[in-house]
Amino acid sequence: MQITVVGAGVIGLTTALVLEERGPTVRNRAAETGAATTSSVAGAVWFPYKAGPPARVAAWAVHTRRWLDELARTTPEAGVDVLTGYEITRDDSWPWWGSGLPELARAPAPVPGAPMAWKFTAPRAQPSLFLPWLESKLRARIERRTVTDLAGEPGDVVVNCTGMAARELAGDDTMYPLLGQLVIAGCGGADLTTTITDDRDPDSFFYIIPRRDELVLGGCSLPFPPGATPELDRAIKDRILAHAARLQIPIGEVLRERVGLRPYRLEVRLERAGRVIHNYGHGGAGFTLCRGCAEDVAKLVSG
Ligand SMILES: Cc1cc2nc3c(=O)[nH]c(=O)nc-3n(C[C@H](O)[C@H](O)[C@H](O)COP(=O)(O)OP(=O)(O)OC[C@H]3O[C@@H](n4cnc5c(N)ncnc54)[C@H](O)[C@@H]3O)c2cc1C
Numbered sequence: 001m002q003i004t005v006v007g008a009g010v011i012g013l014t015t016a017l018v019l020e021e022r023g024p025t026v027r028n029r030a031a032e033t034g035a036a037t038t039s040s041v042a043g044a045v046w047f048p049y050k051a052g053p054p055a056r057v058a059a060w061a062v063h064t065r066r067w068l069d070e071l072a073r074t075t076p077e078a079g080v081d082v083l084t085g086y087e088i089t090r091d092d093s094w095p096w097w098g099s100g101l102p103e104l105a106r107a108p109a110p111v112p113g114a115p116m117a118w119k120f121t122a123p124r125a126q127p128s129l130f131l132p133w134l135e136s137k138l139r140a141r142i143e144r145r146t147v148t149d150l151a152g153e154p155g156d157v158v159v160n161c162t163g164m165a166a167r168e169l170a171g172d173d174t175m176y177p178l179l180g181q182l183v184i185a186g187c188g189g190a191d192l193t194t195t196i197t198d199d200r201d202p203d204s205f206f207y208i209i210p211r212r213d214e215l216v217l218g219g220c221s222l223p224f225p226p227g228a229t230p231e232l233d234r235a236i237k238d239r240i241l242a243h244a245a246r247l248q249i250p251i252g253e254v255l256r257e258r259v260g261l262r263p264y265r266l267e268v269r270l271e272r273a274g275r276v277i278h279n280y281g282h283g284g285a286g287f288t289l290c291r292g293c294a295e296d297v298a299k300l301v302s303g
Pocket of ligand 1: 009281
């Protein structure tokens with residue numbers, strides 16, 4: 001069995017890895033790798049954000065969390081650490097993503113002026129370590145090339161993991177970008193074991209995700225015209241920093257900013273169409289869903 005995986009973001013790399021573990025020969029082709037992918041921008045914490053449908057996403061997420069937990073315990077070079085997560089929200093009904101999280105509970109929020117929060121454990125991958133680690137685990141080197149016709153790719157099966165580019169490659173105009181902007185700051189005096197999301201106000205969505213050596217502060221999620229190139233917005237940066245100050249999080253100096261486009265559709269497309277298996281549209285949850293989705297691709301290959 002020969003398989004071509006197109007795409008080397010977190011979805012393509014994880015899919016290639018899982019398929020290789022099952023035995024087939026896997027070729028991985030990608031226009032860009034590493035820092036040039038959307039995956040490199042992500043805060044990359046486990047949290048099922050902007051992805052559907054809920055039941056499948058919850059199952060993929062739980063599956064992926066188990067793998068990330070295991071990597072955090074056994075493989076420090078993969079760049080995964082387990083953090084304590086808090087979601088501050090006005091809604092105290094049980095979160096739709098909470099099935100399979102035995103530790104999920106209401107708890108006091110760890111910042112002043114906030115009510116109760118949902119508390120859970122949240123593995124976080126550091127993309128600058130995690131993506132190269134995934135790549136290093138693949139048997140074959142990634143071939144750098146732009147694919148223009150999925151059906152023309154070699155192999156018994158072709159897996160489409162091209163993120164936002166699937167809009168053109170698969171002719172899928174239900175895909176659209178959701179813009180996210182981040183401020184990367186020094187660690188300052190922040191607690192590096194805690195990630196906080198504050199989604200009480202839809203116009204001032206905020207999160208902090210500590211990496212091993214810096215803090216990721218966000219964010220926003222704004223529909224963006226397909227095909228356009230995003231630019232940094234000063235007002236978004238100022239709002240993010242003001243929110244951190246309001247929550248009295250002692251961040252360090254601002255190091256840089258990043259902007260990226262979440263590859264969003266109402267439902268992740270994970271299905272087989274002839275020789276092609278599609279695995280794209282993971283929105284704001286590519287790291288959260290990668291392993292669960294890859295396992296389902298493997299089932300579609302063998303089934
Ligand atoms: C600001 C921001 C913060 C985020 N935070 C989180 C988070 O905390 N947790 C989380 O789980 N997710 C987060 N995400 C979402 C996550 O980054 C995405 O869901 C994920 O990166 C999608 O991965 P992907 O592999 O599908 O796409 P990509 O990373 O975009 O990779 C696509 C791959 O396909 C290749 N490709 C495209 N077109 C072609 C072609 N024609 N031929 C060959 N190759 C091609 C590209 O070169 C690339 O290798 C965030 C996203 C953003 C923007």
